[in-house]
Amino acid sequence: MEKFSQHTGVGVPLRRSNVDTDQIIPAVYLKRVTRTGFEDALFAAWRGDPEFVLNQPAYATGSVLVAGPDFGTGSSREHAVWALKDYGFKVVISARFADIFRGNSGKQGLLAATCAPEDIELIWKILETTPGTAVTVDLESRTVTCDDVVVAFQIDDYTRWRLMEGLDDIGLTLNHADEITAFEATRAAWRPRTLPAKHLASVEIEAARPVR
Amino acid sequence: MGGTLAEKVWDAHIVRRGSDGAPDLLYIDLHLVHEVTSPQAFEGLRLAGRPVRRPDLTIATEDHNTPTLDIDRPIADLTSRTQIQTLRNNAVEFGIRLHSLGDADQGIVHVVGPQLGLTMPGLTVVCGDSHTSTHGAFGALAFGIGTSEVEHVLATQTLPLSPFKTMAITIDGALRPGTTAKDIILAVIAKIGTGGGQGYVLEYRGEAIRALSMEARMTICNMSIEAGARAGMIAPDATTAEYLKGRPHAPEGVDWDEALAYWSTLKSDDDAVFDAEVVLDAGDLEPFVTWGTNPGQGLPLSANVPIPAEIADPGDRATAERAIEYMALTPGTPLRDIAVDTVFIGSCTNGRIEDLRAVAAVIEGKHKADTLRVLVVPGSARVRLQAEAEGLDQIFLDFGAEWRNAGCSMCLGMNPDQLAPGERSASTSNRNFEGRQGKGGRTHLVSPLVAAATAIRGTLSSLADLPSPAGAHARTPVTNL
Ligand code: SF4
Numbered sequence: 001m002e003k004f005s006q007h008t009g010v011g012v013p014l015r016r017s018n019v020d021t022d023q024i025i026p027a028v029y030l031k032r033v034t035r036t037g038f039e040d041a042l043f044a045a046w047r048g049d050p051e052f053v054l055n056q057p058a059y060a061t062g063s064v065l066v067a068g069p070d071f072g073t074g075s076s077r078e079h080a081v082w083a084l085k086d087y088g089f090k091v092v093i094s095a096r097f098a099d100i101f102r103g104n105s106g107k108q109g110l111l112a113a114t115c116a117p118e119d120i121e122l123i124w125k126i127l128e129t130t131p132g133t134a135v136t137v138d139l140e141s142r143t144v145t146c147d148d149v150v151v152a153f154q155i156d157d158y159t160r161w162r163l164m165e166g167l168d169d170i171g172l173t174l175n176h177a178d179e180i181t182a183f184e185a186t187r188a189a190w191r192p193r194t195l196p197a198k199h200l201a202s203v204e205i206e207a208a209r210p211v212r
Numbered sequence: 213m214g215g216t217l218a219e220k221v222w223d224a225h226i227v228r229r230g231s232d233g234a235p236d237l238l239y240i241d242l243h244l245v246h247e248v249t250s251p252q253a254f255e256g257l258r259l260a261g262r263p264v265r266r267p268d269l270t271i272a273t274e275d276h277n278t279p280t281l282d283i284d285r286p287i288a289d290l291t292s293r294t295q296i297q298t299l300r301n302n303a304v305e306f307g308i309r310l311h312s313l314g315d316a317d318q319g320i321v322h323v324v325g326p327q328l329g330l331t332m333p334g335l336t337v338v339c340g341d342s343h344t345s346t347h348g349a350f351g352a353l354a355f356g357i358g359t360s361e362v363e364h365v366l367a368t369q370t371l372p373l374s375p376f377k378t379m380a381i382t383i384d385g386a387l388r389p390g391t392t393a394k395d396i397i398l399a400v401i402a403k404i405g406t407g408g409g410q411g412y413v414l415e416y417r418g419e420a421i422r423a424l425s426m427e428a429r430m431t432i433c434n435m436s437i438e439a440g441a442r443a444g445m446i447a448p449d450a451t452t453a454e455y456l457k458g459r460p461h462a463p464e465g466v467d468w469d470e471a472l473a474y475w476s477t478l479k480s481d482d483d484a485v486f487d488a489e490v491v492l493d494a495g496d497l498e499p500f501v502t503w504g505t506n507p508g509q510g511l512p513l514s515a516n517v518p519i520p521a522e523i524a525d526p527g528d529r530a531t532a533e534r535a536i537e538y539m540a541l542t543p544g545t546p547l548r549d550i551a552v553d554t555v556f557i558g559s560c561t562n563g564r565i566e567d568l569r570a571v572a573a574v575i576e577g578k579h580k581a582d583t584l585r586v587l588v589v590p591g592s593a594r595v596r597l598q599a600e601a602e603g604l605d606q607i608f609l610d611f612g613a614e615w616r617n618a619g620c621s622m623c624l625g626m627n628p629d630q631l632a633p634g635e636r637s638a639s640t641s642n643r644n645f646e647g648r649q650g651k652g653g654r655t656h657l658v659s660p661l662v663a664a665a666t667a668i669r670g671t672l673s674s675l676a677d678l679p680s681p682a683g684a685h686a687r688t689p690v691t692n693l
Contacts (some may be wrong), residue, residue: 018406020643020646027624028625033251047538078358080691096410099442100342107358115461170363173368176228176237180227180265193268194242194271198461
């Protein structure tokens with residue numbers, strides 16, 4: 001993961017609340033088995049509308065998405081984060097994020113910055129009045145700067161540290177492999193194992209009958 | 213001070229306690245895998261040269277992409293076929309148990325885990341799927357994770373996690389006839405909102421919850437995520453133990469006794485403190501349906517489509533306006549007058565055997581309305597076989613419904629079962645997001661009983677709208693659902 005300390009880029013005002021992950025990337029795009037190449041899928045249903053903010057030339061190079069509250073609700077699909085990243089977004093700002101989305105962002109180096117709703121309103125006004133305005137997001141000082149407005153954002157200390165150091169979670173955890181092994185030794189016998197597999201009596205499966 | 217159920221399960225899984233704001237490292241007892249959120253995780257392992265640490269705590273099924281027709285033929289959609297083939301290859305390469313299409317234990321991952329007896333009280337259960345909250349019905353701490361976390365669990369059998377807050381949701385009283393667990397959870401979500409549970413583990417408790425069957429409890433915990441919570445839990449009791457006893461992976465002999473003794477400690481202590489509390493009375497509930505495009509936009513069936521002009525908060529008003537426009541509804545219309553084109557009965561919310569029995573009891577001897585199609589999709593192949601053994605399939609077919617093979621199906625329309633643009637459904641699934649069931653499709657979330665009544669009348673209906681007294685000809689009593 002790349003280290004993240006500060007980013008400056010065109011801000012995109014997305015005046016919608018409850019942007020769920022089905023809107024960020026519809027399920028039909030989830031059939032791919034790669035981790036990249038999802039830029040075409042981002043907000044696929046909305047991008048058909050010429051009025052949609054990403055279709056306006058001034059925001060075409062946007063990399064800081066400023067969205068309404070409850071961003072990223074619904075499905076756990078990390079594809080939502082990949083699609084935002086592949087499109088070119090580095091930061092999403094919202095008054096509130098769904099937990100899983102926020103977690104996924106942190107793992108992927110997309111900064112999910114939580115700002116107060118009134119601050120987001122201020123930024124929206126600037127971005128809408130002067131489309132193409134750049135927004136600077138500074139992880140060190142936890143501030144968002146847009147024109148003459150400087151506001152604070154929140155992010156938990158641990159995610160901030162990981163983003164700033166560009167650290168991979170699995171590597172960090174594997175440093176504690178001995179502790180995991182010690183914990184496993186205490187696991188009670190009643191706790192289930194999937195192997196060897198146990199089944200009910202096996203049955204011959206025939207396809208169900210549809211109404212024709 | 214005592215602990216809550218969630219805290220007890222959490223504490224029992226700490227491998228390493230985090231300090232200075234670092235998360236705790238939690239051990240994971242059971243990892244469920246499906247084809248959509250796993251390919252990139254396995255690819256990550258391969259690139260890093262890492263094995264799966266505990267294949268014996270991991271199990272995979274094919275569910276999201278699988279067709280529900282012609283399952284004996286190659287999957288027609290090429291990308292779906294590739295994704296499923298990728299899971300099959302990964303299962304072989306990494307030594308993971310997989311239940312493929314055509315296997316009796318294939319089905320929706322959240323139906324398969326419990327039916328095999330793998331889901332049990334006191335476990336930590338994760339899956340790259342937000343409805344993993346379903347398994348909390350057993351008193352497990354179960355939550356959905358993203359693909360990076362799937363890779364993390366595959367590699368380490370642990371997850372770094374920061375503690376959740378806890379919310380007690382007490383449902384007093386008793387459900388009235390015609391209302392179900394689905395109505396409870398839709399009412400809870402409408403009350404606390406789609407963001408109300410964010411950061412919390414919800415614990416459902418109270419008289420009405422205790423009276424529910426295991427499957428009905430799963431319906432409730434399943435939709436915790438729709439209230440923004442990652443997990444929902446219900447303390448285990450005799451109902452839980454009875455459901456588990458004799459299942460393939462349930463403990464036996466001394467292990468069973470030891471498990472029972474431990475499970476009896478899994479409840480919130482009387483003096484435990486929750487960070488938030490919500491109370492509802494089940495006796496006040498009517499059948500609930502959604503009118504909008506998020507699961508919090510629900511109302512009792514006797515209500516009307518909201519009139520945005522009457523909504524004070526400008527944000528809420530705009531959201532309602534947008535939802536009503538997408539749903540092509542007229543403000544003020546009685547919900548009962550809304551005609552649907554499709555009734556979908558299935559999903560990890562309401563695709564288990566009790567759901568199918570309840571629907572069959574309502575529709576037996578009747579025929580569906582001519583104006584709609586009815587899709588009945590069992591949650592797993594095992595559920596399907598059970599239904600067929602009970603003759604339910606014949607009741608569905610006589611009713612004019614389509615009887616399909618197991619999978620997620622029209623819950624999210626990754627397979628061919630989709631709504632056409634502009635089509636409207638009454639669906640027993642859990643999400644009514646724009647386009648969720650197919651591009652341009654419109655979804656009303658309902659209980660199995662409302663789905664059945666709607667299929668008979670053609671418009672959103674409850675049992676009370678049916679001519680004969682509800683369930684008078686029922687072959688199976690509709691209880692506890
Ligand atoms: S049935 Fe629907 S909600 Fe459940 S796992 Fe499948 S797609 Fe997800």
